[in-house]
Amino acid sequence: MEYIVKFIESIQRTPSAISYRFSRPAGFSFAPGQYMIVNLAEDLVHPLSLSDTPDQKGFIEFTKRMTSSAFCRKLQDLTAGDQIKVKGPIGRFTLDGADKSLVFLAGGIGITPIRSILRTLAARQDPPENTVLIYGNVNGADIAFRSDLEEISLPGYRVVHVLTDPEGVPGASQGFISSEVIGREAMDLKSATFMVSGPPVMVEAMKKNLAGLDIDGNRIRTDIFLGYED
Numbered sequence: 397m398e399y400i401v402k403f404i405e406s407i408q409r410t411p412s413a414i415s416y417r418f419s420r421p422a423g424f425s426f427a428p429g430q431y432m433i434v435n436l437a438e439d440l441v442h443p444l445s446l447s448d449t450p451d452q453k454g455f456i457e458f459t460k461r462m463t464s465s466a467f468c469r470k471l472q473d474l475t476a477g478d479q480i481k482v483k484g485p486i487g488r489f490t491l492d493g494a495d496k497s498l499v500f501l502a503g504g505i506g507i508t509p510i511r512s513i514l515r516t517l518a519a520r521q522d523p524p525e526n527t528v529l530i531y532g533n534v535n536g537a538d539i540a541f542r543s544d545l546e547e548i549s550l551p552g553y554r555v556v557h558v559l560t561d562p563e564g565v566p567g568a569s570q571g572f573i574s575s576e577v578i579g580r581e582a583m584d585l586k587s588a589t590f591m592v593s594g595p596p597v598m599v600e601a602m603k604k605n606l607a608g609l610d611i612d613g614n615r616i617r618t619d620i621f622l623g624y625e626d
C-alpha cells in the first residue's frame with residue numbers, strides 16, 4: 397500500500413542518527429521488524445525500517461544514519477506539515493510465535509528494526525524465555541536508543557555492548573562482535589533463534605561467526621542494510 401504522510405518532527409538520537417516522525421495513516425499496521433520504501437522525491441527513495449512499535453497511535457518513525465547524501469539533505473530540510481510518500485510495510489525480519497530464546501546481533505544503525513521488536517516483546521503477555529541483545533558500535537556516543545534498550549524488561553534480558561572504543565561504557569567488550577562474544581553471552585546456543593541486522597559487511601561477518609559456532613542457517617534471520625559500506 398502507498399500512503400501520503402506528513403512530517404511531524406525529528407529527534408537527534410546520536411551525533412549521526414536522527415529519527416523522523418510522520419503522521420500515521422488511518423488503518424496502517426505493521427509487524428515489528430518491517431520496513432517502508434520512503435520516497436522523498438524522484439530519485440530520492442530508500443528503504444527504512446520502522447524504528448518504533450506498531451502500537452504508537454499518532455506517528456510512524458524511521459531512524460536514519462546521516463551521511464552527506466542527497467536523501468539525507470532532503471530529510472534535514474523537511475519542515476512540519478511537508479508531505480512525502482511511503483510504501484509498505486515490507487519484510488520478513490519479524491518474530492515467529494515459536495521463538496523461545498532470542499539472540500539479537502545489531503551493528504550500528506541496524507538496531508532500528510530490533511528496537512521495534514524488543515519494545516513489542518516487552519509488552520507481550522508471553523515473552524520468550526531468554527532474550528539477549530549484542531550491540532556493536534564504535535563508541536558510547538554512537539549507541540542509539542541506549543536507555544530505551546537498557547530499560548527493557550524481559551526474562552533473562554540483557555544488553556551486551558561491544559565497542560571499538562569502550563571508554564565510559566561499564567561492562568562493554570572491546571572490539572567487534574566475535575564468535576567468542578556470542579558463545580559467551582548467548583543463552584541456549586543450541587536452540588536460540590539469531591536475528592542479525594546491520595550493514596552488509598557486519599551481517600556477513602556474523603553469518604561466519606554463527607557458522608563457526610555450528611548454528612544452523614534455519615535459526616538465523618537477517619536484515620541487510622544495503623547502501624552502507626561499513
Ligand SMILES: Cc1cc2nc3c(=O)[nH]c(=O)nc-3n(C[C@H](O)[C@H](O)[C@H](O)COP(=O)(O)OP(=O)(O)OC[C@H]3O[C@@H](n4cnc5c(N)ncnc54)[C@H](O)[C@@H]3O)c2cc1C
Nearest residue numbers: 431442443444445459460461463465467505508621622623
Ligand atoms: C531492508 C532495509 C532496511 C533499511 N533500514 C534502514 C534504517 O532503518 N536506517 C538507515 O539509516 N538505513 C537503512 N537502510 C539503508 C538505507 O536504505 C540506505 O541505503 C542507506 O542509508 C544509504 O543511503 P544514504 O542516503 O545515506 O546514501 P546514498 O548516497 O543514497 O547511498 C549510498 C550508496 O549506496 C547505494 N544504495 C543506496 N541504497 C541502496 C539499496 N537499497 N540497495 C543497493 N544499493 C543502495 C547508492 O546507490 C549509493 O551508491 C535499510 C536498507 C534496507 C535494504
